[in-house]
């Protein structure tokens with residue numbers, strides 16, 4: 001296949017079929033935040049087959065505590081309104097993405113799976129890496145972080161030491177449980193990894209006054225903290241703005257930003273200094289680009305993050321992160337948590353530095369239904 005002579009955005013695509021399969025992947029050790037604890041990730045792979053036979057893939061993981069979506073609801077959305085919107089449809093990648101976005105309210109993870117699959121198919125049909133069609137280059141690299149989940153201080157210190165030994169310079173520390181315990185956790189991590197740059201994530205766990213008190217304390221202690229993510233409840237924009245005004249460390253919105261409209265509202269209210277973009281919140285790449293564009297106009301930097309999602313989702317996020325100038329940070333460590341590294345290809349990480357493997361589309365091998373197999377009980381639910 002040769003590169004199309006017509007502009008890729010204008011190429012007409014026809015979707016022949018939409019398929020999906022279920023998977024279950026064990027984690028190496030439990031992932032714990034102020035909102036949830038996860039030991040194995042159930043996920044769904046969506047496939048988009050174009051007329052001509054090219055197949056793209058995307059994925060969605062269960063993240064009930066964040067998006068409200070479990071495997072059943074993701075499958076229901078894919079089998080019903082999402083398949084109905086896309087199967088047999090013709091249009092440009094932008095037009096087809098708009099059909100996905102409009103197919104049903106919410107269901108952002110399910111939409112992201114299908115929309116990423118569409119983009120993978122689009123780029124494969126053009127025989128180009130997706131990053132190039134998004135305006136970037138395969139050769140770019142970014143420094144990734146490693147998450148230390150919310151555990152006892154000694155366990156967190158041990159995880160921090162392991163991450164630094166593996167070459168990580170940036171650690172993302174999960175806090176937000178109890179402010180006295182949070183102080184002890186951060187002190188233990190800072191002592192165990194004195195050279196690491198620290199990103200803190202309270203996952204909405206503090207009240208505004210608590211957040212101001214604890215963050216001011218970290219500043220007074222001179223800890224090497226880069227940013228503090230979502231200190232207060234997602235819906236409390238006024239509280240977030242109060243924290244942002246009261247402290248000097250950069251405050252990042254995560255659970256508070258799902259769309260460009262949210263980004264505009266937060267920027268208008270001066271509620272944060274930074275935004276965390278996740279495809280599972282924005283419903284895929286197009287929504288994520290809209291958030292990043294809004295941030296760029298406002299002069300705000302973004303992090304491209306992810307839920308505890310499988311490698312397909314992380315690879316899609318990496319293509320966008322390397323293409324968009326407003327994305328200056330990545331938090332794409334889930335592949336290091338999964339016990340399996342499936343499917344092959346897509347991304348390569350060495351000593352904390354992430355790059356794309358190259359190749360058409362996402363650059364991934366197709367994930368077979370028998371890889372990360374789902375338990376037999378629910379195969380057809």
Ligand SMILES: [Mg+2]
Pocket residue numbers: 201203229230254255276
């Ligand atoms: Mg977060």
